[in-house]
Amino acid sequence: MDLPVQAILREVGPRDGFQSVKNFVPTDQKLAVINSIRDAGITEIEATSFVSPKAVPQLRDAAELMEQVMRDGVAYTALAPNLRGAQHAVAAGVNRLAVVISASEAHNQANIRRAIDESLADLDAIFDIADPNGVDVIGSVAVSFGCPYQGDVPLPDVFKIVQAYLERGAKSIIIADTTGMATPNRVDALVRDFQHQFGEVQLILHFHNNRGTAMANLLAALNAGATSFDTALGGIGGCPYVPKAAGNLATEDVVYMLEEMGVHTGVDLEKLIRAAHRLQRFLGYSLPGQVMKSGPRDPERAAQLCDFCTH
């Protein structure tokens, strides 16, 4: 295996997770979770989404939350599905703004009710707000590995949107497997083609686990040279427009696997496991993360962290 010496994890649970929870999670609980993630050493956190409170009432506290979380040393990102969301996000003082366009027309319509060309046309206005305010834009391409309406999505359709982001000045690109249709061979091909076409641009992979392949996809991406990944504490999340979506890769599971393979993340696994337990208490149901249940490999550490980890 050909693994990098370090990797960067971008925590998306507070956005991708809390938007999928049935009930509104109180702002102080969201803040406690975000702070515990930061204290574990995660340096990039997607904290919320500036989306219509009618469409996603779970995140109606986006502006208040952003005001509270801003701290030195951690880059807080917010997602914005459209120009109006971007205006609110920049006004709220985000460091980075994540924008999303789907690589298939059908999913772009379902997700943000726009044709792809309409979304692309909005980009100029979004950059016009972000740039003078010193806000970096991260361009995310949804359903990059397959669309639940269309099936396969050709790579040129994905890269056309990447190109549009980069031409306008995006600093990083998220390639998202929104509905868990990626497989390791598809990931390997995309990562290598991306690097060939776009060189040193930061590529962030965002995998969902709907078909059980997310961790294998991450391994394939690492092996092909990718080093940045979206993960979510406890594995919460999943696209709200994909029923029975299975959630994200759990941040603590990824930290565990990477560190065990000698890939440095700079994250404290034990603090992260405690943060996942706290999140689970807030939400009141069992989360999909596995390391938060089984603990690290060392029997003594596992026993200290999880009363049910070992004998």
Add this chain to the structure above:
Amino acid sequence: MDLPVQAILREVGPRDGFQSVKNFVPTDQKLAVINSIRDAGITEIEATSFVSPKAVPQLRDAAELMEQVMRDGVAYTALAPNLRGAQHAVAAGVNRLAVVISASEAHNQANIRRAIDESLADLDAIFDIADPNGVDVIGSVAVSFGCPYQGDVPLPDVFKIVQAYLERGAKSIIIADTTGMATPNRVDALVRDFQHQFGEVQLILHFHNNRGTAMANLLAALNAGATSFDTALGGIGGCPYVPKAAGNLATEDVVYMLEEMGVHTGVDLEKLIRAAHRLQRFLGYSLPGQVMKSGPRDPERAAQLCDFCTH
């Protein structure tokens, strides 16, 4: 990636899964599940374990079940934890007998209440029964990637048991990650060392998902040259002596990923998904398999198979 053109899946759900279920699954339901797995094209099924009915009452119907399942074209294996179990299994007419020894003393004591040397001493008597009856022996090495009591397990301790099996005439070796402590780098190293030391002996990898790494481990094993894997319908199972064990790799998730990568399994994914749904109805709770929830990638096939798969 360097992937093989085909792989063999050995179904262990009827043994590893049904032994972990709280209530006794009626024999006719077990048979229905086994038959639906066979009808999907799986050619090796570990159907039960000849274990003390006091220790594992869920499998007290082992002899009756074996009598019912014997059919042409499918190799039915039963597990036996000791000589007495092997006697019963051979008398019941199994094609293959799986025997287990742990690579750590502490786990061998917990699992079968014997020192490793005692288990090794029993092997001669087991082969003495199996050989004249034409029963192949598969030697399984538990906790090969780590022990929940001891932590790391040195490779020589694993290979010492492999060697003992092979010297007595075992045809295949199972390397089991009994408590989900394997990581892709450990898998890569073990598979390559195994091939170096034991050449063409059939190596079967058995991964549990306690720490979320099982599918990544399978990918690493494939990439290192392994082609045989234990999987369990719906992802049921897990060692009964490891609390909160997270189950096996779901057979249908593995078939899905392998076939999508061009690795031929000879298994009909749609039949397997239907079999997993049937198993879930029998057990009455949600199983960890993902493809049984999300369906295959093709939107139309997914919609036909799972009413909640797509929009």
